[in-house]
Amino acid sequence: MNQKILTKLYEEIIDRVSVGIHAVDEDGKTIIYNNKMCEMEAMEKEDVLYKDVREVFHFQENQSSTLLKSLENGEEIVNVKQTYFNNRGVEITTVNNTFPIELEGNIYGAVEIATDVTKMERLMRQKVRQTKTDFTFQQIIGQSHELEEVKSFAKRATRTNSNVLIIGETGTGKELFAQSIHAESDRATGPFITQNCAALPDSLIEGILFGTTKGSFTGAIDNPGLFELAQGGTLLLDELNSLNFALQAKLLRVLQERKVRRIGGSEEIPVDVRVIATVNEDPIDAVANNHLRKDLYYRLAVVSLLIPPLRERREDIPLLVDEFIKKYNDLFKLNVKGVSKEVLQFFVSHSWPGNVRELEHVIEASMNLINYEDRIEMHHLPYQYRRSESEEEVALHPFIESNKMSTNTNLTEQLALFEKQYIEQNLIKNGNHITNTAKSLGISRQSLQYRMKRLNIRL
Structure with missing residues (x-):
């Protein structure tokens, strides 16, 4: 095997191993810097190769490069954790095994094998x-x-x-x-x-x-x-x-x-x-x-x-809305007093798959779109919610018609009435099978049984 092929073989091995390899010559200038080291330190090879380590990297006070320590002292340094900064000030933490390169009693450089522990x-x-x-x-x-x-x-x-x-x-x-x-x-x-x-x-x-x-x-x-x-x-x-x-x-x-x-x-x-x-x-x-x-x-x-989930405690939605408006009034230096009737009606009817977190995100997004208004209107809501408004209304329409909703009853009573009817309809559809009904409603079996007991639903 000729020298050219052998050199290529060494280069491929160094660049494909899963640990970082960094070698310096006797003057502290980088002569080997593999791909894994580039990845760990978020740098390109041209940023480091043939440059003095002290000019490229920065170390915390009273600390220095383990490469340079090994080079200067001629000693092997094993399993030492080191925290330092790359040329853009990004903090990096590695665990290093470092050793000098000696030949006939003279030190010609040092090699460091590093494992990245920055995330940990x-x-x-x-x-x-x-x-x-x-x-x-x-x-x-x-x-x-x-x-x-x-x-x-x-x-x-x-x-x-x-x-x-x-x-x-x-x-x-x-x-x-x-x-x-x-x-x-x-x-x-x-x-x-x-x-x-x-x-x-x-x-x-x-x-x-x-x-x-x-x-x-x-x-x-x-x-x-x-x-x-x-x-x-x-x-x-x-x-x-x-x-x-x-x-x-x-x-x-x-x-x-x-x-x-x-x-x-x-x-x-x-x-x-x-x-x-x-x-x-x-x-x-x-x-x-x-x-x-x-x-x-x-x-x-x-x-x-x-x-x-939020869809099972809809009467809490107005309280949560008020709390989130207060929170983002303070953060955004606004003076929003509440939401319009249309928005509140939409919030109460929406299924909220992302639950309370989703509701908070909608309030935050809406308040980002407010100029001088003191209430959140439908046109302030994110696009996907404005688009789904009509779908929510269609879903509730049979309930509204069959129950002749009245303004003489409060929200809690109306929601309980809707919940009872909706559960009864799903029980009939699933042949009174509790597990299948719970799955179709998107709730647990225990939650369904609790609701049936509370709403006095009998099989």
């Missing part, structure tokens, strides 16, 4: 900072029977340290309830740490939850997990049903034994942490569809809270 470092800092809650039960807006009942159950859960499972669709306010439980419990002075289980790949979330031990995998360092960081407080695991079964099994073990073992470690670390988990689907369905381990479900569901 930022996430860990974020979780450590998040030790206070922003919400209490008083800030959960609504006076519907459904919401008041859930709040009552949640308040009782503040008296104990039992695990809690919060069930609800996206945007219903599950984290508000979790924060409120923590804030009014005897753990209020401890940390409140959250982790969305769907936001990260399994390979990353395992280390974040349980911690890592130096040398357990390439670039691993001694790092506490969220269970250790939440010691004495509360750990909220959001969208738990998206966590894979292997990690669910490990989580179950921690809950049972109240001890955590870091990845690659042998030491059992005692943890005093209350776990609150959320799922965005019916847990019975989640178990049946292999999204949630049955044994983990039973362990977590010591206290279960079912947060009703």
